[in-house]
Amino acid sequence: MVNSPLPTGAVSVVHKKEISTIGKVAAHVPDLIVYGDFSQEVPFTEKFDGVLLFIDISGFTALTETFSMSSSFDYGADQLTQTLNQYVGDIVEEVMIFGGDVLKFAGDALLALWKVDRRYINDIITLALKCSLSIQQEYGLYETDVGLTLRVKIGLSAGHISKVVIGDKRHQHFLVIGRAVDEVRLSQNLAKAGEIILSPNCWELCHQKLIVVEKIPDERAVKLKYIKDVPTLDEEMFYEKCAQYLSGNHISESSDILRNASVLPPNEEHEKRLRKFVTRNILKKIDDDQPLEYLSELRPITTVFVNLQFLESANIYHLTKAIQDANAYITETVRPFRGKINKIFMFDKGCTFLCIFGLPGDKQANESTQALDCAYKIHTFCAMSLMKIKVVSIGVTCGLVFCGVVGHHLRHEYTVVGRKVNLAARIMMYYPGLVTCDETTYLESKLPFYFFQEVPVTEMKGILNPGTIYRFLGITEKTLIGTAYLTKQRSQDYPLLGRKRETELFEVSLETFKDSRKSHIMLYEGLFGYGKSQLMAEIAYLGQTDGQRVVAVELGKINVSQNFFTVQTLMAIFLGIDTCKTYDARQRIILNKIRGIVEDSYFCLLNRLFHVKFPASEEVSKMDNEKKNEEMETVLIKILQKAAEKEILIFVIDEAHFIDSASWGFLEKLLRTIPIFVVMSLSPFKHQGLVPCSAAARILGCRANSYIKLRELTPAVIVQKACQDLGVVSIARELEMFLIHRSHGNPFYCEELLRNLHLNNVLQFYVLENDEESEDEWDRLFTTRVLSPEECELLENEEKGSYICTVKQNVKLHDIMLPPTLKGVALSKIDNMNPSEQMVVKCAAIIGKTFSTHLLLHILPKWTKMKMNQTLAALVETHIFECFTEGKTRFTSQTMNVFTHELGNFPKSMAMVGQVSDLGSVIANSIKQEEAVMQCKSMGFCTPLLQEAAYELWLKSQKRNLHLKCVSYLESDAHRCKCCGQGDFVNFHQYVVDGMLRKADIQELKNESERDMLSEAASVIVSQTLICLNASIQESRGESFVGNFWEKMGCKRRTVATEPGGTGPSFLLLLSDRMEDTEKAFLSRLDEIIWLLEYGVKKVKTKGSCSCEETVDSVIVPLSHHCMALGQNSRAFYYLLESAAAYVHLSNNYMAFMYLNTAESLLKSLDPKQKIISHFEKSVLYSLKGEVSYNMGQYNLAKKLARKALEFSKRSFPLTIVGAFFMSMVENSKHRSHQKKRASWQAPRGREKRLAILYQQCRCLSLLWQIFCRDPSTNSKKFAHLAALMMVNCAEESQDECQIVSSYMEFSLCCQAIGNQQEWRKYEEMVIKHSSHLGIVGTELFTVVKLASSLAYMKLCLGSLPLAIQLGYRVHQMCVQTKKFKLNYNVLANLFKALFLNIRYKESVQVLSWLENLSFRDDNVIGKAYFISGCLDLLLYAGFAYKPFQYCLDFILANATNCILVSQTGIMLCLYSSVGIWFARLHVWEDFKEPFEKARMLVRRTCASLVANYGFCKFVECEALLLQKYIEERPDKVREWRSKTSRNLEQALAQCSTTPVCYPRLYHLKAYVQLMLGHDEQSQTLLDMAFQSCNDNNLERSWLEFSREWWFTGKDPMEDWWLKSAPNFPVWKVGMSATDLGSFDKNKYLLKMPELDIDNLFPEMKSDDQIT
Secondary structure, eight states: OOOOOSSSSSOOOOOOOOOOHHHHHHTTSOHHHHTSOOSSOSSEEEEEEEEEEEEEEETHHHHHHHHHTSSSHHHHHHHHHHHHHHHHHHHHHHHHHTTOEEEEEOSSEEEEEEEOOGGGHHHHHHHHHHHHHHHHHHHSEEEOTTSOEEEEEEEEEEEEEEEEEEEOSSOEEEEEESHHHHHHHHHHHHOOTTOEEEOHHHHHHSOTTTEEEEEOTTOSOEEEEEEOOOTTOOHHHHHHHHHHHTGGGTOOOSTTOSOGGGGOOOOHHHHHHHHTTSOHHHHHHHHTTOOGGGGOEEEEEEEEEEEEEEOTTOOHHHHHHHHHHHHHHHHHHHGGGTEEEEEEEEETTEEEEEEEESOTTOOOTTHHHHHHHHHHHHHHHHHHHSTTEEEEEEEEEEEEEEEEEEEOSSSEEEEEESHHHHHHHHHHHHSTTSEEEEHHHHHHHTOOGGGEEEOOOOOOTTOSOOOOEEEEOOOOSOOOTTOOOOSSOOBTTBOOOSOHHHHHHHHHHHHHHHHHOOOEEEEEEOOTTSSHHHHHHHHHHHTOSTTEEEEEEEOOGGGGGSTTHHHHHHHHHHHTOTTOOSHHHHHHHHHHHHBTTBOGGGGGGGHHHHTOOOOOOHHHHTSOHHHHHHHHHHHHHHHHHHHHTTSEEEEEEETGGGOOHHHHHHHHHHHHHSOOEEEEEEOOGGGGTOOOOHHHHHHHTOTTSEEEEOOOOOHHHHHHHHHHHHTOSEEOHHHHHHHHHHHTTOHHHHHHHHHHHHHTTOEEEEEOOSOGGGGOSSTTTTOEEOOOTTTTOTTTSOOOSOEEEEEOTTOOGGGSOOOHHHHHHHHHHHTTSOHHHHHHHHHHHHHOSEEEHHHHHHHSTTOOHHHHHHHHHHHHHTTSEEEEOTTOOSOGGGGOOOOOOEEEOOOGGGGSOOOOOOHHHHHHHHHHHHHHHHHOOEEEESOHHHHHHHHHTSOHHHHHHHHHHHHHHHGGGOSOOGGGTSOOSSTTHHHHSTTSSOOOHHHHHHHHHHHHHHHHHHHHHHHHHHHHHHHHHHHHTTHHHHHHHHHHTTOOOOOOOOSTTOOSOOOOSOOOTTSOHHHHHHHHHHHHHHHHHHHOTTTSOOOOSOOHHHHIIIIIHHHHHHHHHHTOHHHHHHHHHHHHHHHHHTTOHHHHHHHHHHHHHHHHHSOGGGOOSOHHHHHHHHHHHHHHHHHTTOHHHHHHHHHHHHHHTTOOOOSSHHHHHHHHHHHHHHHHHHHHTOOOOOOOTTOHHHHHHHHHHHHHHHHHHHHHHTSOSHHHHHHHHHHHHHHHHHHHHHTOHHHHHHHHHHHHHHHHHHTOHHHHHHHHHHHHHHHTTSOSSHHHHHHHHHHHHHHHHHHHHHTOHHHHHHHHHHHHHHHHHHTOHHHHHHHHHHHHHHHHHTTOHHHHHHHHHHHHHHHHHTTOHHHHHHHHHHHHHIIIIISOBSSOHHHHHHHHHHTTTOHHHHTOHHHHHHHHHHHHHHHHHTTOHHHHHHHHHHHHHHHTTOOSSHHHHHHHHHHHHHHHHHHHHHHHHOGGGHHHHHHHHHHHHHHHHHHGGGOGGGHHHHHHHHHHHHHHTTOHHHHHHHHHHHHHTOTTOHHHHHHHHHHHIIIIIOSSOOOOHHHHHTTOOOBOOTTOOHHHHOSOTTOOOOOOOOSOOOTTSOGGGSTTOOOO
């Protein structure tokens, strides 16, 4: 046992001090080099004596295999790295403590040296043996976490050693050779786990009297048993003596410094010499001051092991010369492809080079192909040119491995570790003399199969299931005739998607060619994966008609270097010899085809081209090679010329950028000589690393060519393609968005993602049920159907065997690692960045697809803000990042533009050298870009694929540390914005979660004092203003104050219009006699607030605009991701609920659905016994699910979820009407008690947990009363009343005035919905009175705004349009003043609706323009949808246009899959129904089918909101128009369709009980249906009912008058001005009046009678069709 290592009796303490740059470089180099001789020219040798220690970690191969086969590779590699560095690092430290110098690391082994004068070698052998015993004692047996045991085998040798330094002026390597080196490896091979073996020479040179050994049978080497304990031997003296012997090795003499090289003083010249021994990839990161652990990552690479075995007669001179020559050739061969020599080591008379392709900064496309080509060239050179060479063996593999630092922090090396590395080393050794590769490399290279040969399977040590091993035969000119067919085949069952325009251009160009008979080239250029091959297959199919001959080929990268390959293949297929297996068969076919066209003496010119054996003629034998080639081309042209006289020749060439230069030259001649139509697909040459030859440049640059640039597919097409690939009619919304976001419109990416999901077994399929009631499930809430035109047939075909694809439960798609193919694409882009840019990209990837620049600076290691801004500016300029300005919606890729294409000339820059930019302008642009970045607070990845790939490069431990930094930074901002009160999105959520996320009392006091201060200031201004305000109002009845105020808004104030159709705006405070005093007072109150916000801004500062959406996107959602990554489940669940609640608040049901699913999956994964999640949070989960279900129209599901949520919040709700009766008595008593002893509002300090529960109960009860109100039955009304009353009691118990006001408002809405007019008016009055006590800041002001908005909405629903208009204008102004832009979308939409129905068109257009400006400024898709819906209303019912119909249709098509918009089922129903009405009125029934079917699918999924009911009315109008069509054309379907229409009319009437403003339209449509069925009396009655329900709905009244005149009183047929004007309606612009527009009031669509003259056509329908 060793007690005292060098240099003193105390164990050295290793301090991780700040290490200089030269120290960091020296850590990668042994002391033998650091303190070596740099004066000699390389190559040189240096001889010395020393002791070598070789340590092999037994079991490491099995450990690597186990971790690499782990289902989570990042876990496997991370654990492997930790195990490796901890274990090997400790062994390295032990060696350094004993004065050893670690020379080399070789994966699972290391080689150490004690360089010493031969006189003292015996003592140093003893020292090395003591070191070995210490290592075996401390680390000889190590249990890993996966149950595998690591053991150590040690071999020692001593004697003469030679250091060989090879390389050049840029990069150098060293290795040690000699007998001692050979013996140390042989000794280690003899050792078993736990043993120490001494080589024969070592045994001869050691103190044999001190060492007890055991003889090994048949070997001269011996096994160490122990070192004798000699009493006379002074350990202290022995170590001091050894230290003196080793003093020339610069070992540390201080107990605080383990290695002197780590504290080298700065020396530029010395550092420059050491840097030659370190890979440039590592030097860049060292220079960038990146931490050591940041050098490690997981990445796909290609590994090449080269082993050189020398003859026994080789001496040191021979070895040095051979290794130097091999190094020089290997370096020059791999350098153009960014390959690197990572290591050179020599054992057993053999030298091994480890070469790597694809290290950080070196990733390239076609990496496997380049590595194989280099390997074959290296093998050929070494076998033929090196002296004394015996055998050259090379093994090549590719795959995901760990690339990083292995060893101790003071002595380590950058290397690669993983299963693929081990496999490359094994196949190199087990297949000597060959270049071999694994199956992955064979497939990735995409080389022709005839370049490979499968070799017999051999069992290899430590390798399980290596797969097929191939011998690589080299890339040669050898080709097989006709082996370049199109790989993509056109299939009727797999049609080409999204390329209709491209194929149409081909057909048009081909027709032009037929007429002109002039050669023409069509060029389709697109990026990798854009579907060029499938497009070429489609074009080849379309060209195959009578009189046309299509020859199609697909090229590969290897073909660019194969002379005349393209022409050879085209002609072989053209002549029909591509399938011939023998030369004589080919010869017979060629003879039959060319006899009579070509002279017999020239047949032999085709021998080399087509591998045939025509006899050589005397004439040809006299030609030189150049002349032969010219004549051969002439022969081919003659053959084609003869064929072109009989038929149209079409050449289709896929991947045309791989055409060889000789073929380009022939094509140029061919196009000038023969009329031929050529279609080519190609990628940009620069993306392939190619430069076109001169002939290619001339052909492609011809202006007569057609050039089409392929674009990415739209999201709708990506979804359609996914359904096509999976063989389903629909996929889950979660899967849709996953594919849209990750594929970026690239069809190949989509295919790879689906293939990867299938391999990971995360998809599930089930049969689509015809009964739509089955859709009432949470998991299928956002499942949309992708219908083909055949499936859209209305009631024509029954669907059979249709499947839907969803994602399995508990599967998180965002955790699925990228497929290797896509990761390689992203890595090639990352590796083209400099180290600083790479570090920024990788750190930003930790934060997410969007990130805050402040947070990025926080997690960047030791960066300054200036450095970060400069790097960000460069990344923005190269389109890696994009800046997000204020108000910009993130991830707008969801709304990608519809298909666009470019048709023109091929870019001239293809063949031109780029022009030199002016240096001054470059610098100016750089400064400008940096200034823009400095102003930017939020940024995002332009390509999410890049973010995902960069994230996967981190190891698990590194991710964890960075995630922790992000969490600590973000948590202080995880709340609502200041404008919304800074609370939780789930009220008082943080106080219910024990011991978590509590705010500091100081911060609470600060917020409270701020609120009090603002309220006091507001009160002063109010008191000073009200006196003047009241006097002004009493004197002029609002003339001066209100008039001036509304004039400031840009609206002239007028008196109340007396005519029903008046169009002037009216903003008088004096309302009609029927307006209640409370409503007048409330309007006055709103005017006061607006005035204060407008004119008191200097004294009362508002808290700015609402930034909750930005907070959710940049803080709360990232926090949930960070916490999940850290495994902090309770915190993750907290933030997932906050995210979902925020998205519900922001009306983004889809995102809420996504995060609720994630939260539920997390909940199910937890052990229920641990009770990590409280009942309160479970209640929040189910109530939010209920709200989303309600918003999506799934009322039964919403009711179940709301009840379940209420149970978790410890509140019961009766199941029976009897229970409801008794509970109503209790709740009424409680309500009266609360009103008698109303307490003033108190600060919630100390009551937060109780308040959280009360707020949650209010939320559940609010949802319940809304659900029950949808059912018109008496019992449901009673349940609704009870739920609303319970909600009011909970609010009153909370003593929160804002909550009480909100609950009263909801109770009033409930009473209005169930027909309880007395309570409705009572509570409306109460809520208005209570609101007068609220302040005009913060949450209280927002409550007033929401109250006014709710009142305006309710008055609109009831048809009180004048009051709705006045409230609407005021709420809009308050939203503008308080910057509540999200609320303003709904306010403006409702205001437009009220003005529109009241036929105040000028103001309608003005409001619509406000909505347009607001929604497009903020890029808010919901606001845009409301705007488009308003434009369609003007077209359909007003008879003029604000935007043309095509503009509206383009928006709907472009956003058909937008996740935010799809979750708004009400507005989507409106849009699709409007489009359906348009096409139905114009009798364009083919276009009518799709929007009508989509609307039909949405009818059941809408809630009882005004926009949903309005959409339902439009859908019923579609049905009525379709019924008219069937009466005229398909009488056999009338009964069926009439039943459906009548049923939906009755359902709509019941549903619109909450929105009576829709009654006139429904009665109007019902009257029309009865009229078509021949029931004139019933139609007349219904028409009268429609007139009676109009009230202020002047729009419907005017249409009813037209219908009554047309149906019953008209003497002469009326002319349908709507049909006559469509689609070119007059356009009403902002500022125009009705007079400016001209006559348009008659542009009403006439609901015509079917054109039939049959008496009593439907007698069976009269008896059962009664008015309800």
